[in-house]
Amino acid sequence: MDYFIELLFSGLTRGSIYALIALGYTMVYGIIGLINFAHGEIYMIGAFTAFIVATVLSIYGFPLLAIIVIAGVAAAVWSSAYGYTIEKIAYKPLRHAPRLSPLISAIGMSIFLQNYVLLAQTSDFLPFPELIPDFEFMEPVAHIVGSSDLVILITTTVVMLILTYIIKFTRVGKAMRATAQDRTMAMLVGINVNQIISATFIIGSALAAIGGLLIASHIGQINFYIGFIAGIKAFTAAVLGGIGSIPGAVLGSLVLGLTESFATGYVSSDYEDVFAFSLLVLILIFKPSGLLGKAETKKV
Amino acid sequence: MLLIKELKKALGVALWFIFLTFPIMVIKVDPIERIIRYRWENAAYVAIVAFTAYLVMSFFKMRKLRVTADKKEVKKSQNVIYSILNNKKQLTVLSFAILAIAIIFPHFFSVYQTNVMTTALMYVVLGLGLNIVVGMAGLLDLGFVAFYAVGAYSYALLNYHFGLGFWVVLPIGGALAAIFGIILGFPVLRLRGDYLAIVTLGFGEIIRLILENWGEFSQGPSGISNISRPGFFGMDFSLETSIMYMYYIMVIGVIVTIFIVNRLQDSRLGRAWIALREDEIACQAMGIDKRKTKLAAFSLGAFWAGLIGVVFAAKTTFINPASFTFLESAIILSIVVLGGMGSIIGVILGAFILILMPEYLRALSEFRMLAFGGVMVAMMVFRPQGMIANIRRTYKFEKQE
Numbered sequence: 001m002d003y004f005i006e007l008l009f010s011g012l013t014r015g016s017i018y019a020l021i022a023l024g025y026t027m028v029y030g031i032i033g034l035i036n037f038a039h040g041e042i043y044m045i046g047a048f049t050a051f052i053v054a055t056v057l058s059i060y061g062f063p064l065l066a067i068i069v070i071a072g073v074a075a076a077v078w079s080s081a082y083g084y085t086i087e088k089i090a091y092k093p094l095r096h097a098p099r100l101s102p103l104i105s106a107i108g109m110s111i112f113l114q115n116y117v118l119l120a121q122t123s124d125f126l127p128f129p130e131l132i133p134d135f136e137f138m139e140p141v142a143h144i145v146g147s148s149d150l151v152i153l154i155t156t157t158v159v160m161l162i163l164t165y166i167i168k169f170t171r172v173g174k175a176m177r178a179t180a181q182d183r184t185m186a187m188l189v190g191i192n193v194n195q196i197i198s199a200t201f202i203i204g205s206a207l208a209a210i211g212g213l214l215i216a217s218h219i220g221q222i223n224f225y226i227g228f229i230a231g232i233k234a235f236t237a238a239v240l241g242g243i244g245s246i247p248g249a250v251l252g253s254l255v256l257g258l259t260e261s262f263a264t265g266y267v268s269s270d271y272e273d274v275f276a277f278s279l280l281v282l283i284l285i286f287k288p289s290g291l292l293g294k295a296e297t298k299k300v
Numbered sequence: 301m302l303l304i305k306e307l308k309k310a311l312g313v314a315l316w317f318i319f320l321t322f323p324i325m326v327i328k329v330d331p332i333e334r335i336i337r338y339r340w341e342n343a344a345y346v347a348i349v350a351f352t353a354y355l356v357m358s359f360f361k362m363r364k365l366r367v368t369a370d371k372k373e374v375k376k377s378q379n380v381i382y383s384i385l386n387n388k389k390q391l392t393v394l395s396f397a398i399l400a401i402a403i404i405f406p407h408f409f410s411v412y413q414t415n416v417m418t419t420a421l422m423y424v425v426l427g428l429g430l431n432i433v434v435g436m437a438g439l440l441d442l443g444f445v446a447f448y449a450v451g452a453y454s455y456a457l458l459n460y461h462f463g464l465g466f467w468v469v470l471p472i473g474g475a476l477a478a479i480f481g482i483i484l485g486f487p488v489l490r491l492r493g494d495y496l497a498i499v500t501l502g503f504g505e506i507i508r509l510i511l512e513n514w515g516e517f518s519q520g521p522s523g524i525s526n527i528s529r530p531g532f533f534g535m536d537f538s539l540e541t542s543i544m545y546m547y548y549i550m551v552i553g554v555i556v557t558i559f560i561v562n563r564l565q566d567s568r569l570g571r572a573w574i575a576l577r578e579d580e581i582a583c584q585a586m587g588i589d590k591r592k593t594k595l596a597a598f599s600l601g602a603f604w605a606g607l608i609g610v611v612f613a614a615k616t617t618f619i620n621p622a623s624f625t626f627l628e629s630a631i632i633l634s635i636v637v638l639g640g641m642g643s644i645i646g647v648i649l650g651a652f653i654l655i656l657m658p659e660y661l662r663a664l665s666e667f668r669m670l671a672f673g674g675v676m677v678a679m680m681v682f683r684p685q686g687m688i689a690n691i692r693r694t695y696k697f698e699k700q701e
Contacts, residue, residue, distance in 0.1 A: 035494045048324060055329040056336055074323070081320050093681045100440055101680045103494055104637055107442070108676025111630055115670040120324045120342070127331050228626070232505070235498055270513040277502035277509075284499055285487040 006144045007265040008258070013149045013218070015257025016156035020211030021234035022241070022249040023163065024083075024204030030180040030244040031200050032095070037106035038086055039208060040231015041113035042079050044224065046209025047128075047216040048117060050075035054129050068131050075209040082113075083205030084198055092194075110228075117224040124223065131217040148218045159210060160250065163203070167246065172199055180244070229273065236280040242293020251291055310354040317350035318343050402551050406544045414547050416659050418615065421550035422608050423651040425557045427635040428644065429604025432561065434633065435642035435690070436570060437597035438577025440497040442629055443484070443504025447477040447602035449511065449624035451609020456524040456619050457517075466530035466614050470607060477606020478599040485598035489591055504629055511621040523620025530614050546615050553611070554648075557604065561644055564600070573597055574642075627669065634672050637679055640686025649687060 021043050028036045054071040062070070090109045094102040132148040167173035178186040179196045187193050215230070216222045233256065241252025256276060263275040283290065325342040329335070406414040426448065433441045451473035458464040458472065488499050511518045518524070529542045530549065564570045572593045575583040584590050613619050631654065639650025658668040679686065 035498065045324065051331075052323045052327050052329055055331050056327060059329070059334050059336055078320070078323060085316070085320055090677045090681065094684075097680070097684060099494065100438065101684050103440060103497060104633070105677050105680035107630065107633070108673045108680065110673070111627075111669055112673025112677065115667075115673060117324060119666065119670060120321075121328065129331065232498070232501065236502070239495070239498070271509065274506050274509050274513075277506045280502050281487055281499055281506075284491055284495060288490060288495065 002144055003265070007261045009145045009149050010265075011258035011261030012254065013152050013257070014261060015237075015254035016153055017211050017215045017218075017253075018230075018234045018237045018257055019250045019253035020156060020159065020207045020214070021230060022238040022253045023246065024208045025235050025238040026241075026243055026246060026249040027176075027200050027204045029238070030246075031176060031197060032091070033099075034091060034102050035106065035235065036091075036201075036204075037103065037231070038090070038109040038113060039204065040227035040229075040234070041110050041117075042083050042086070042205045042227070043208035043212045043230055043234075044222075044227030045082050045113065045117065045212075046075040046079035046205070047212030047222045047226065048121065048224075049078045049209070050213040051126060051128050051216060051222055054131060058129055064131070064133065067129075071131070072210065072213055075213050076206040079205040079209030079212070080202040083201040083208075086113075087198060087201045092197075110231075114224055114227065121224065125221045126223065128216040128220050128222050130220065131213075152214050152218060155210070155214060159207065163207070163246075166203070172196070176200055233273075233276050236276055239280060239290055240283050242290025245290070245292045248290055248292035255291070306355065306358050310351050310358075313354040314347040314351040317346050321346045399555075406547050411540050411543055415543055416656065418543070418547045418550050419659075420652055420655040421547075421554050422611060422615075423632070423635060423655045424554050424648050425550075425604055425608050426632050427639065427647040427651045428557050428561050429601045429608070430632050431636050431642065431644070431647045432564070432573070432604075433597050433601035434636050435640075435647070436565065436577065437573040437594065439594065439597060440494075441500045441598075441601065442497050442626070442633065443500035443502070443507075444601070444605055444632055445624045445626070445628040446484075446504040446507040447480055447605035448609040448612070448628070449507055449621070450477045450480050450602075451606030452613040452619050452624070453511065453518060453524075453609075454606070455610040455613040456527050459527050459613075460524055465528070466610065470610050473610035474603045474606040477609065478603040480606075481599040481602030482595055484602075485595045489594055501626065501629075504624075504626060508621050508624050511624070518621070521620060521622070523618060523622075525618040527613050527617045527619070529617060546611075550611065553607070558644060558648075565644070569593070569596060631672065634676050637676055638687060640688045640690055642690035643686060643688050646686050646688035646690070 021039065024039050024042070025036060028034060028039070050071045053074040054067050057067045057070060086109055090105045091102050094105055132151045135147045135150070165173075167176060175186065175191045175196045176199065178189070178191060179193055183193055186196075211230075216226075234253070237253035237256040238249045239252070240256055241248030241250070243249075256279065259279055260272060260275055264272045267275075322343065325346055326339050328337045328339060330337075405417060409417075426444075430441065430444050433439050433444070454473040454476045455466070455469045458469050464472075484500065484503050488496050491499060512521050514520070530545065572583070572588045575586065575588060576590065576593055580590065583593075612623075635650040635654050636647055637650075638646075638654060639648070640646030654672070658665045664671075
């Protein structure tokens with residue numbers, strides 16, 4: 001039973017991190033219908049920025065809490081800046097191009113960013129500083145649920161609640177939903193669509209950066225390639241939940257995280273990624289619109 | 301006045317990029333030794349590059365605005381290539397000249413050069429294969445390398461276990477890859493472009509992960525070595541001759557591929573692909589079987605990848621799963637994109653540029669993938685039709701007097 005609970009929690013932790021990345025995919029897809037292939041790279045850059053800032057601060061002898069806060073903010077700020085710039089360079093000029101063009105551009109951006117980090121930093125695995133301390137009150141259950149699991153679950157829940165608030169109740173959120181529904185109509189009622197698209201990229205990137213910080217301190221190491229696999233998996237989660245749907249992305253991520261956790265725990269850990277990809281293929285065969293997505297009917 | 305405004309903007313862009321790249325480009329930390337290095341010179345490079353890039357771009361933008369006023373100027377610059385392509389006589393002369401150069405090439409250049417050329421020719425065929433799927437049928441396939449791996453492993457394993465030779469396995473490898481193409485094709489028939497891209501990517505990764513982890517089947521990450529080179533009626537070759545032999549096999553392979561792909565493009569099937577790419581619903585309304593057409597594209601594209609996979613295994617005599625990563629798919633895709641989707645000449649040119657350039661600019665080889673990524677973005681933004689755009693077959697109706 002302990003093993004089951006351990007797997008359950010590790011699945012939930014995994015799932016909630018996927019959710020942070022998947023939300024960026026799903027929001028961007030909802031608003032401009034593009035799979036932002038470079039999103040995984042934004043998450044990787046978030047993790048790298050957090051790593052650099054945290055290491056620098058710890059060398060200068062800052063207290064742990066200050067390091068966590070500053071590293072988190074820096075990761076979010078820089079990831080958002082990257083997200084914003086990428087949108088301006090690689091996607092905005094292609095807004096009226098055929099569907100494949102922005103996708104290829106996004107793939108190019110992803111390869112570019114990976115190699116940019118590889119050349120500017122290193123190809124080695126870097127040890128990420130342990131930012132999340134072991135709590136004393138977790139001692140009795142520490143062999144089942146780690147402190148970092150708890151922190152990740154709480155942080156993601158809080159972030160999701162903030163996101164829900166932004167999307168449901170603020171002006172930006174309302175404008176986003178309007179733009180996602182009908183871009184031309186949104187323009188007609190005076191929404192600056194370009195700004196809203198930028199805002200979507202910025203919010204999505206900040207979420208990915210928080211995900212990057214959390215997972216990096218959970219796993220304890222990073223390298224330039226982590227964005228690729230994480231990006232694919234988060235995308236799988238977004239598709240699983242129904243791409244374009246925000247609750248769908250969260251649900252899909254949790255399902256994916258649990259599936260992976262139980263599959264590696266009870267079957268074999270060699271095929272961890274195979275399970276995720278097979279799940280993706282299976283969903284797309286049987287329910288391409290995902291768990292919570294609406295089936296699209298194409299009108300002529 | 302305009303110039304000063306542009307300069308100010310360029311300065312702003314440069315400052316933004318300094319900020320953007322600051323943590324990654326400037327700071328380098330060593331977490332174990334606990335040393336921080338600030339590389340301020342990198343910030344200067346970034347600023348210079350961003351500044352000039354912005355100015356160059358705005359210069360071209362302005363020129364474009366001026367040129368659209370009189371369009372003739374643009375057309376002239378491209379006319380040289382197109383006039384050769386359209387003129388049958390010149391085209392035949394040119395192709396025979398290229399063929400002659402190709403035949404004498406290994407006698408004038410070193411073994412190393414021949415080897416590099418063989419690789420480039422392999423990528424030409426791979427590019428043309430992917431061109432069927434991406435360029436003609438408009439199905440973005442990001443897992444093309446999976447079929448390449450299927451071909452390579454089918455030769456390696458059949459050779460290892462049963463001692464089958466190159467020429468026997470060549471069609472088998474192609475056929476196996478084509479079957480895999482159909483297996484992949486079935487589930488994704490219903491999917492739209494972007495979903496399709498991700499599923500194919502996932503499929504490519506699944507194949508690689510299986511090869512890596514299923515040790516009893518594929519010998520895992522250590523790979524299979526001592527694969528025999530292709531034979532010629534039981535003759536034994538020295539290393540040099542066999543490299544030359546490989547080269548000629550590839551020259552013939554490229555010629556056959558170009559011939560077939562060219563014929564395919566004009567066939568009923570090729571036109572169905574192009575129709576499918578342009579508009580699926582209209583295409584179905586015209587009575588084209590969407591399923592059959594898509595599956596044909598997948599399996600034919602995969603077939604070429606399988607063939608080249610066999611050649612690859614025979615050429616390097618050693619394969620392991622590390623040769624079949626997503627990057628390989630990305631390289632082949634950028635060949636197609638750079639050359640011009642759907643354009644055969646463009647793809648050939650793209651393969652030569654992307655494979656030979658890093659080979660001869662060794663100093664820049666670490667920037668190779670960076671450049672690939674950048675080129676893909678720049679091509680899509682500035683010239684989505686590729687270097688040499690595919691010429692549409694047009695019919696002119698001329699009134700008779």
